[in-house]
Amino acid sequence: MNGQSPGEAITRMAHKTEYLIFPNGLIGCPEWRHFAVEEPEELPGLLVLRSLDEPGIELVVAPVLELVPDYLGTLTSTDAAALEMLGVGRDEQVELYATLSVHPDGNVTANLLGPLVLDFGRGCGTQVVVADSGWGTRHPITIG
């Protein structure tokens, strides 16, 4: 991060692109390919990916390394290599985000099994699965 906090870096990079294309869509949702990138008011660091393919589809995403700073260190070598190949940790314009969900009981969780690799330089994204590292789709997030 070159001495920047993750939040500062994310805010800076988010201004570089207004749209992201997922060439293969999201996993299980291949029709979700084109998204507008928006910054929600009062929530610096978070992004909203608004689908341009299906009205009403919006994903709230948070930087994985702000949720779990040592996330990359927890990955198996296979999963880490797959992320590195996509530029995570190697290209400062490539960042790892997790989708957030709110459940009927009010709990908020992050999908750390299938994070999104967002390449703000190229304007594209990929959803990956860190299948062997023990993370789940409902990692609890506490709101303080």
Added chain:
Amino acid sequence: MLVLTRRPGEALTIGEDIRIVVLAIEGERVRLGIEAPRTILVLRQELIEAIREANQQAAAAPGRLLEHLRGSRTSTG
């Protein structure tokens, strides 16, 4: 559905560049080796279902989620 019978050590190919090898049969489990281009996503079916469910859950109530998060700081639980 095409149904094939293979023994350990035998393989099958899909197209020109995907090869699946039966490595071993251990009780009720079959160990498979898969050679495919890196552009081909190879995942266990249950993982695809889990990720699909998570994606749809994430897209279900973004407005309610933002209301929850607004004005709050997040941390891992």
